[in-house]
Amino acid sequence: MPGDKTGLSVLEAVNHILSERLTCETEEDLGKVCLDAAEKITQSKFGFIGEINVLGKFDTLALSNPGWLECAMHDPDIPLLINDMTIRGLWGKVIAEQASFFTNDPMNHPEAHGLPKGHPPLTSFLGVPLFREEKIIGMIALANKSNGYVEDDLNAVSTLSLAMVEALYSKRAEDAFKRQSQEIMELSTPVIRVWQGVVAAPLIGVLDSERTRNFMERFLDEIVNAHAEYALIDITGVPSVDTLTAQNLLEATTAARLLGTKVVLTGVRPAIAQTMVHLGVNLEEIETKASFFEGFKLCLGKLNFEVVEH
Structure with missing residues (x-):
């Protein structure tokens, strides 16, 4: 026309x-x-x-x-x-x-x-x-x-x-x-800088393909922007892990490693660990901790900071 x-x-x-x-x-x-x-x-x-x-x-x-x-x-x-x-x-x-x-x-x-x-x-x-x-x-x-x-x-x-x-x-x-949908998506997949050289991504809810795409983009961007040596992915708020979710988590950790960042997966409950093993996920390739605190403490220790508990 x-x-x-x-x-x-x-x-x-x-x-x-x-x-x-x-x-x-x-x-x-x-x-x-x-x-x-x-x-x-x-x-x-x-x-x-x-x-x-x-x-x-x-x-x-x-x-x-x-x-x-x-x-x-x-x-x-x-x-x-x-x-x-x-x-x-x-x-x-x-x-x-x-x-x-x-x-x-x-x-x-x-x-x-x-x-x-x-x-x-x-x-x-x-x-x-x-x-x-x-x-x-x-x-x-x-x-x-x-x-x-x-x-x-x-x-x-x-x-x-x-x-x-x-x-x-x-x-x-x-x-x-x-x-509004994009803003909600970003709020549901936050990636934050918690310490110099450390970023964290607390995930909540089911990781569908759209949320995963958004998470991957923001996760990798923040790693680059923060020059992060370590990245925490916390799945405490993820109710269950299926094949797709496990694959998405593996892709995120692999992509981060290619950028020179070590990934620690936290919030891994026994039931989720068993499910991931059953799905064929090789947990030996991923550093895991039961809680976000333990994962964060691990990162600080590797950065030569001493965590003193009171």
Whole structure:
């Protein structure tokens, strides 16, 4: 679709936006998809989509490059987004009146506020507000349809605006959920520096593939960052060890050894030790201790620190 200014039906545009929402990595990517669809159904040359920020000014979410090809204001190869714009002019009228409108003589319109130096000529303009829960949150502006805009264009973009808002807020909700999930994942697989040259990873719960991947990345990163000679993996909070968990623990210790770090596995209860032996795990290759304290004391001793118990 990008770069093709041929017509597109409203239904096709809505479906395209809602499907692309699932693959867009950022809000800006989704904004470009929405703007591109709006330009196609109206055969507009360029436009922008933006939101009203907390200061009552305007932040662009997407701004089409075609409008800047002949413009001295901006290098068209560099993505452009403008923030904190004062709301005024033709597009400001859309927000102020919370109503859609179009004009095919924009430069002579009473609300016209002129154009910045180097801005492409404006031959026609169409603006549609974006609403969420009956509150205006932003707008979409389109410009320079060859034969001028008609009422059908206004209706089409108004319909499309509903899909735009739905897609944008769904994307934000999904991104927030992913961030929260990542934060929870990091909290459930912490890797901490407990002493100079010693890091520890207290594991709690079942180690599924996703948690293991996250743990391995953070575990090895912290080993490198701390220049750790020793690393403790504490499985006191792991309820049971199956083949997959045992394999994951072996991979973690092997990877750490390749970085020059000695691993001590702590919290190994008799039942778990028996299970690991039954699964064929060679415990002779892994230093083990029954408790985190014993493992930590071992590491300090190897670092020539004396632990005195009171």
